[in-house]
Amino acid sequence: MRINADTEACASSGMCALTAPEYFDQDEEDGRVVLLADAAEDCDGEVAAAVRLCPANALRLES
Amino acid sequence: MSTPDTAETEVPYGIPLERDHPFDPPAAVMALHRGSEMRRMRYYPDGRLGWLVTSHRLARKVLADTRFSSTLGGPALAPIPMPGLEAYRDFEGDFPTTPGMFIELDPPDHTRLRRKLTGVFTVKRMKQLEPRIEQHVRERLDALAAGSRPADLVAEFAVPVPSMMICELLGVPYEQRDRFESDTRAIFTIDAGSEAKEAAIMRLYGFVGELAAAKRANPTDDILGDLAADAELADEEVAGMAILLLVAGHETTAKMLSLGTMALLENRDQWDLLRARPELMAGGVEELLRYLTIIHTGLIRQVKEDMEFEGHQIKAREYVTVSVQTANRDEAHFIEPDKLDVAGDAKGHLTFGHGVHQCLGQQLARMEMRIAFAGLIERFPDLKLAVPAAEVPMVTGQNFYGVAELPVTW
Numbered sequence: 103m104r105i106n107a108d109t110e111a112c113a114s115s116g117m118c119a120l121t122a123p124e125y126f127d128q129d130e131e132d133g134r135v136v137l138l139a140d141a142a143e144d145c146d147g148e149v150a151a152a153v154r155l156c157p158a159n160a161l162r163l164e165s
Numbered sequence: 166m167s168t169p170d171t172a173e174t175e176v177p178y179g180i181p182l183e184r185d186h187p188f189d190p191p192a193a194v195m196a197l198h199r200g201s202e203m204r205r206m207r208y209y210p211d212g213r214l215g216w217l218v219t220s221h222r223l224a225r226k227v228l229a230d231t232r233f234s235s236t237l238g239g240p241a242l243a244p245i246p247m248p249g250l251e252a253y254r255d256f257e258g259d260f261p262t263t264p265g266m267f268i269e270l271d272p273p274d275h276t277r278l279r280r281k282l283t284g285v286f287t288v289k290r291m292k293q294l295e296p297r298i299e300q301h302v303r304e305r306l307d308a309l310a311a312g313s314r315p316a317d318l319v320a321e322f323a324v325p326v327p328s329m330m331i332c333e334l335l336g337v338p339y340e341q342r343d344r345f346e347s348d349t350r351a352i353f354t355i356d357a358g359s360e361a362k363e364a365a366i367m368r369l370y371g372f373v374g375e376l377a378a379a380k381r382a383n384p385t386d387d388i389l390g391d392l393a394a395d396a397e398l399a400d401e402e403v404a405g406m407a408i409l410l411l412v413a414g415h416e417t418t419a420k421m422l423s424l425g426t427m428a429l430l431e432n433r434d435q436w437d438l439l440r441a442r443p444e445l446m447a448g449g450v451e452e453l454l455r456y457l458t459i460i461h462t463g464l465i466r467q468v469k470e471d472m473e474f475e476g477h478q479i480k481a482r483e484y485v486t487v488s489v490q491t492a493n494r495d496e497a498h499f500i501e502p503d504k505l506d507v508a509g510d511a512k513g514h515l516t517f518g519h520g521v522h523q524c525l526g527q528q529l530a531r532m533e534m535r536i537a538f539a540g541l542i543e544r545f546p547d548l549k550l551a552v553p554a555a556e557v558p559m560v561t562g563q564n565f566y567g568v569a570e571l572p573v574t575w
Contacts, residue, residue, distance in 0.1 A: 113521045114283030116528050121512075123288075133283035151512060157523035159229060 103142050105149065106162040107135045113158040121155055122148035135160060176206040176217055179245040180462060180488065182561040187554065188428050188457060189503065190490040194219075198491035203475060206486060210247040215484035216477070217244070217463075221495035221515070223475065224487045228519035233466035233485055234271050235522060236262055243462035243564055244486045245355055263366065265398075265405020268522060275521065278406060281395065282525060285334070285388055291528040294330075298533055301329050302540040310544070315551030318571040323422035324415065326537050330529070331414030335407060336387025337376060344372045349412040353564040355462070366408075373404045373411070410526070417459065418530050420560075420567030422537050425453040427571055429538070431554055432505050439507055440542050449507035450534045455514035456505045458490040461566040464518060489515045545575045 105125065114133030118126035125148070127136040142149040142163070153161040181193040189195070197204065198219035206217040218227055227233050262269045267278040284290075305322050312321065328346065332339040348365035351357050357365075373389070377400065380393040388410065392403045429436040439449050463486045468479045479485070493514050494502040500509065517524035524530070541548065550557065551572035558569040 113523060114280070114287070115517075115523045115525075116286070116288040117523075119288040120528065120531075128287040128289065129284070130287075130289075131284045132280045133285075133287045155513060157229070157519045158521055 103149075104164045105137055105140055105142055105153075106164055107137050108160045108162075109134050111158045111160040113160070115157050117155045117157060118152040118161060121152040125149055126152060176204065176208070179206070179208040179210075180217070180243075180486070182245065182461065182566075184559070184561065187557070187559055188424075188431075188505070190458070190461065190494060194488065194491055195494065198488065198495070203477060206244060206484075208246065209244055209484050213482065213484055214480075215244070215486065216479065217486050217488060219488045219491040221492040221498040221513075224489065224492035224515055225519050226475075227466060227485055227487050228464065228515070228522070231271060231521065232468065232470070232472060234469050235275070235466060236269055236271060237465055237467050237484070243355055244465060244484070245462060247355055247359070263405055264401035265403065265407075266409055267406065268409060272521060278398075278402065279521075279525065281392065281398065282388070282406065282410070285391075286525055286528055288528050291532045294334075294529070294532060295536065297333065298326075298330060298536045299540070301326050302537050306540055306544045315572045315574040318426055318573045319419070319423045319568060320570070322537070322541070323426070323571070324419040326422065327418035327530075327533055328415040330533060331411060334388055334414075334529075335410055336380065336385050336389045337373075337407075337411060341372075345369060345411055346415070349416050350563070352412060353416060355562050355564065369408045369412070370401070370404050373407045374400065377403050377407065413524075414526055414529070417565055418533050420459045420565045421453065421457065421530070421534060423571045424457050424459060424567045425534070425538065426541065426548075426573075427550070427554070427557060427568060428453060428457060428505060429507075429542075430548065430550055430573075435505055435507050436542065436548075439538070440546055442508075443539060443543075445507055446535050446539050447531075448509070448511065450531055450538065451511040451514060452505065452507050452509055453534070453538075454516040455493045455499070455502075455511040457566075458493045458514075458516055459565045459567055460516065461490050461561075462564050463488045463490070487515075489518075545573075548573055548575045550574075 112134040116128055118135055119128050125139050127138055129136055153163055181191045184191050202220035202223045203218045206215050209215050218224055267275045305325055309316055309321050329339050348369050351365035352362050377393040380390045384390055384394055389407050439445055466485045468483050470481050472479050496502055517527040551574040560567050560569050
């Protein structure tokens with residue numbers, strides 16, 4: 103699964119970096135999402151939770 | 166489509182606030198939630214018609230949809246009768262927004278201001294604050310241990326820890342807390358009256374404005390110093406943004422620390438579980454946030470244009486209140502939602518909101534709560550209430566639910 107992040111939509115809440123820190127980080131200047139990996143094996147666990155929890159609907163998983 | 170029978174049953178007098186049980190939402194609100202996901206609500210403080218959304222599913226949907234605008238105006242508006250707001254009833258057009266108060270703005274204005282601050286509140290930056298928060302917590306615990314018993318956990322611990330921390334981050338002298346703590350409470354006191362609230366806000370603008378001016382003359386390395394030095398921000402925007410951080414940054418976490426402690430003491434097995442298994446603390450904090458949902462008056466949005474939503478016709482200028490406390494007890498989303506289970510999965514709770522306005526300081530609040538609860542449990546494992554739970558004075562008349570005092574002993 104590919105992880106897609108829309109940095110324009112991102113609200114910098116940090117939910118993804120909190121939930122799946124191996125996949126998501128935040129930009130130092132404005133806290134927006136930074137992808138640490140662009141693909142995920144783990145699609146039922148942390149990554150899927152991070153996508154679901156994103157308050158700004160800025161994350162997508164694509165097969 | 167909702168069932169017309171129940172959806173058309175209006176809520177006539179706003180959200181009931183009085184509770185039968187200190188930790189559960191009012192039974193009347195839970196009954197509304199069981200009746201339908203969304204219904205008419207007649208009473209908004211300025212007399213406008215509107216809606217009440219109670220389910221987790223619709224709460225998420227409304228909060229993520231920017232057609233539901235955050236521009237409302239009125240000081241700390243809540244869907245409850247409030248003296249003074251009747252004057253707004255025939256007001257045409259948009260309420261003026263308070264400069265810098267980006268919680269009352271929509272994108273792109275909201276985005277412009279919020280992004281000035283989001284770099285400061287990242288998960289990593291908050292992690293770096295851990296030693297500072299630990300030190301504040303340790304000092305307050307030392308003071309508690311050295312003081313007399315019983316002690317009021319609100320005044321001695323729950324208020325000072327977040328208050329000191331937000332002061333340090335902003336660059337506001339904690340010694341001057343009498344210039345913001347009581348005015349913050351006035352803003353969030355539902356029946357304080359709009360004149361008193363506006364006066365409190367003006368005093369805060371004066372206080373923070375003075376500090377910002379001083380920092381322009383002598384730059385400092387803190388949030389207010391950075392905002393004051395930002396040429397893209399007007400002076401009143403700087404003050405408004407700093408006030409927002411100041412008032413949102415201490416009263417909310419303070420209420421969670423005191424009410425959360427009471428909830429753990431009244432569910433002793435949960436206190437003992439966190440004591441035995443400190444690694445549960447991060448999840449336990451999420452569960453306390455969900456279970457207690459201190460934002461008991463909900464989150465309000467205003468519809469700007471006529472629209473259809475979930476089979477309902479919503480008219481321009483109508484308000485929609487999202488009842489977060491019922492969404493967080495929604496059985497369609499959470500397992501056994503009426504039970505406090507610090508080992509359970511509270512992910513997806515809406516206590517910090519949802520959508521682009523989701524709480525800017527949530528990672529700070531999480532870090533403060535984890536460290537404060539862990540410190541309290543470790544230092545005072547035998548902590549107990551010094552009065553029967555029924556005698557603890559509960560605060561229902563503020564935008565944030567909680568306790569006024571929490572007498573504890575050990």
